[in-house]
Amino acid sequence: NKLDDLFDAATKVKVITKLGTNLEFSVSGRKGRGRNGGIYQNRGAWGNLPCGEAFIAPLEGSANGVYFVDASHAGVGEIFQPIEITVKNGCAVDIRGGREATILSNMLAAVDDPNAFNIAEFGIGCNDKAKIIGITLEDEKVLGTCHVALGRNVLFGGKIDVGVHVDGVIKSPTIYFDNQKIVAEGELLI
Template identity: 45%
Template structure:
C-alpha cells in the first residue's frame, strides 16, 4: 500500500505542481498529518528534488497563520505543499508565498483514503476547463441568489474577481487546494442578507447529520440553529469571523462528501459559503479564521440567470 501512496504522491507532484529535480520543495505539516507529509517528502526526494519537511504545532482553526519561520521558508521554495489538519489556504503566509512566485498547494485535512479514491482521481484537465468557465461567470456577475428548502441568501459580487482552484499549479505564483475543483469569489462585505441551509459539512465539524440554518444580515452571521450551531459560533468567535467571506461552487465530478471539507467543497452538486477571512482572494476581511459550510443541491442565480438547478450546472 505504501508504494500506491508513493505513486499517487509522485503523480501529484509532477502533474499538479510540475516539480523538477532541480527545484526546492518545502512541505509544511503538523503532528496529525505528519505521516502523509512524510510520504510526499519521500516522493519529492525520489525525483532528486531538494525536499524539506517542516513540522509545526497544530493550528487551532482554519485560517490561523503558521509560525514566522515557516512563512519565511514557504516564500523561498520553488514548490510548497501544506499538508495540515487545519487549512492554511486563507492565510497571509500562503498569499505572500504565491506573490513571491512559489507554486503552492494546500491539503487541509487530507486523508489516506483521498490518496486512492475520490477527488484526487479526477481528470484535472477537464476539472481545470470547467473551473475556468464557472470562474468567468462569477467574475462577470454582479449579484448572487441562493435558494434551498424555501430559504434565500443574496449578496452582490460586482467588481470582485472569481478565483479558479483547478488542481493544476504549474506556473510561478499559482496556488490552490489539492485535491481541487472549485470556483470561488469574495462577496461584497456588509451586504449579504437572508438565510441559507447548510446540510453537507462544515470545516472543523465534519459531515452534518442534521442541517444548520444560518441567518445573515448586513453581511454578518446573526443567528445559527441546529445541532452544531453553538460549536460553529464558538469557532467563528464574536468578531469579524462572523462576516460572510466566500461563495464557491464545486467543479470536481469525482469528489465526494466525506466530512472533510477539502474534498466536500469540490463536489459536483454543491456550493459552499464561508465566514471569516477573505483578504487573501480579493476581499477585506482579516479575521484569523475561515470556516466553510457545504450546501447540497441548491438553486443558484447569477444576475437572475439560473446557473444551478438543484445542484446541476445549467449551460456551462
C-alpha cells in the same frame, strides 16, 4: 474557467434550497477564482486539493438572508442536523441547529473578533469525481454543491483579515447569477 468568467460578469448572486436557503449578495467588481484547476506552477502559488471549485469573495456588508449547511462544515465535520445561519448586512447574526451549530458558534465566538462572522466566500463545486464524505475540503468540490465561508477573505480579493476561514457545504442548491440560473437543484446548467 467558464464559472469564473460568469462570476466576473455578475453583479448579484442568489442561492435557494428546498431546506429554506434564501441568500443574496453582491459580487460587483469582484473576480472569480479557481481558474488554475489545481495546477500550481508558479513559486508562491497556493490552493488546495482535490481541485474543482470556482469561488469569489462577496462584497463585504452585502449578504442578506438565511442559508442551511447540510453536508459538512470546516471545524465541525459531517452535518447530521442542518445548521441554519441567518445573515444580515454581510455577517452571520444567528446560528441555529443541533450540536454542530453549537460547535460552530463557539468556534467563531472564540476568535473574539466580529469579522469572524463575515460572509467571506461563495463557491460552486465542479469536480464530478469528488463525493460527499463529511470532510469539507473534498465536499466543497462535489459537482453541483455550493459553499459559504465565514471569516477571512483578504487572500482572494476581499478586505477582511481575521484569524479564521471556515466553509460550510450546501447540497442541491439552485443558484442565480443576476437573473441567469447557473445551478438547478444541484445540476450545473452551463
